[in-house]
Each structure stands twice: as C-alpha cells, then as structure tokens.
Amino acid sequence: MTPAAVDPVRIRNAWAGRISGCQLGKAVEVLSVSRGRGALTSYLRRAGALPLRDYIPLIAGTLVEMTGRESCRGHFCRSEPDDDINYTVLALVLLERYGLELSTTDVARAWLQLLPAGSLNQLKFSFLGIFLDAFLTPLSEIKYLDYNINNNCNRKESYMQVVDKKTAKKADGEAAVLAAITAMPAPYRAMGERLHAIIKASAPALSPRVWYGMPAYAKDGKVVCFFRGGEKFKERYMTLGFNDEANLDEGHLWPIAFALKELTAAEEARIGSLVKKAVS
Numbered sequence: 001m002t003p004a005a006v007d008p009v010r011i012r013n014a015w016a017g018r019i020s021g022c023q024l025g026k027a028v029e030v031l032s033v034s035r036g037r038g039a040l041t042s043y044l045r046r047a048g049a050l051p052l053r054d055y056i057p058l059i060a061g062t063l064v065e066m067t068g069r070e071s072c073r074g075h076f077c078r079s080e081p082d083d084d085i086n087y088t089v090l091a092l093v094l095l096e097r098y099g100l101e102l103s104t105t106d107v108a109r110a111w112l113q114l115l116p117a118g119s120l121n122q123l124k125f126s127f128l129g130i131f132l133d134a135f136l137t138p139l140s141e142i143k144y145l146d147y148n149i150n151n152n153c154n155r156k157e158s159y160m161q162v163v164d165k166k167t168a169k170k171a172d173g174e175a176a177v178l179a180a181i182t183a184m185p186a187p188y189r190a191m192g193e194r195l196h197a198i199i200k201a202s203a204p205a206l207s208p209r210v211w212y213g214m215p216a217y218a219k220d221g222k223v224v225c226f227f228r229g230g231e232k233f234k235e236r237y238m239t240l241g242f243n244d245e246a247n248l249d250e251g252h253l254w255p256i257a258f259a260l261k262e263l264t265a266a267e268e269a270r271i272g273s274l275v276k277k278a279v280s
Helices: 006-025 029-035 036-047 063-073 085-103 105-114 122-138 155-162 166-169 174-181 190-204 267-278
Strands: 207-211 214-219 220-228 238-242 257-260
Touching: 006 063, 029 063, 105 166, 105 214, 105 220, 122 220, 155 238, 174 190, 174 214, 174 238, 190 214, 190 220, 190 267, 214 257, 220 257, 257 267
Parallel strands: none
Antiparallel strands: 207 214, 214 220, 220 238, 238 257
C-alpha cells in the first residue's frame, strides 16, 4: 500500500472502534470469564440492559463494580488500559521497527521489552515461552508445538497440549505475581508482599498467577482469591477478593471482598483464616 492510498479517516475510525469495543466489554470481562455466559446475561437483565444498546450500566455491590467500575456507563473519563489495545499498538511498533519481515522472535522480545509488568496472563506468558524456545531450540526438538487448534477441543485442553514442562517453568506464576506486586506504589507494595506471604503460608496448595493484572492464587487452574492496590481503580483502600471457587459460604449471604487500609496482626490472622476456609 502506497502512502497515497492510506485514508486517515478510515484509520481513525478503525482505532475508535477498537477503543469503544474494548471499553464496552471490559466492564464485564472478569464476570463473564470467571462465572460464565449465564452470569453475564443475568447481570445485564438486572441492569435493564438487554438487549445491550449502550455501555454497561453499573450495579453496586457486584463483581462488576469491583473489577470493571471504571468502564461502566457514567463512570469513565478515559479508555482504561487493555491488553487488546496494547497488542494493537505493539503491532504498529513492530511493523515500524521490522517491516513485513518481522519474526516470532521479534514479537517475543517486544512483549518482554514493551508490555507493562503483569499484563500477560498464564496462557499468553506460555506462548511467549514457546516463541523464545523456538528461537533457541532446533525445530526437530520442539515436540510440544505439535497440536491442533482446530480440533474442537476446549481451551484448557489446547493449553495443556501447548505448554510442556520447560515452558511452564519459564512462565513461573510466582515470579509474575512478585513482579506485579513490585510494580505497585507504596503503601500497597508492602501490603501486597505481606498478603502474598500470608496466602502462601495459609494455603500452600494454591498456585500464584497474575489474573487481569492482579496477583491471584488458583486451585486446579481456577482463581480462588486475588488482591489489588487502590491505584488500579482510584480507590482509597486495597482490596482482597474471593471468587466463587472459594468455600466461604455462610447461609444465604456472605462477603467476597474486603477493603484493606492497614495490615496489623489482627487483620493478618483473619486473612489467614479466610484463605484456609476458602480452600477447605
């Protein structure tokens, strides 16, 4: 394509579509991924937003408020950071740097150098490992690349076919969690380090991982609990949250999120007990 054939209006409209689409879905991304299509449909019905014709309305006291408030109608003043937007910009950077001859190794190195700390989830981090392994290992030895993504298998099966022990080691979940904690501003960084230690000591079987940019801890691949600093959504406190995998049921009503302004011995003991109960 020659410069004369480039239409700035079309490019601007395509970019606006990308931003709008990400903003529309980001509010309910965690809800739909962690709890499924039924939960998403139920939320939209409660909000009077079916069929959806505008940005997502906010219902107070829901998972959407905890994880996507800044992307709800009437509550955003900018486009929130998003991995799909990051990748679009990254693609432009790669084309400017390497042209059409760019390789998977160029992509992997750009991910390492340019993407924000903690922005890769486990699956993307594993593919990054594959890219780097492919560069460093003779093709005849890369046996774990033999998989069929069009075999009607679910995502978990495809993931397990792709990731071998060597790649999983490189995609160290705890290292990613520690990197995400290190990126937090004070005082959340110190609180995050203590929370990480408490959760590990209380439930050693949980696997640390980064979940939507937040330090999280999973059992059998499903996130049980997570935390985030107040800076993520401009809140005045840190948040410790539990997903539906957590065994915290108490009758018909129980809390799944806690605000943290300080960690004393009392709070640490209570958090330890909550985590132990969550995995019991």
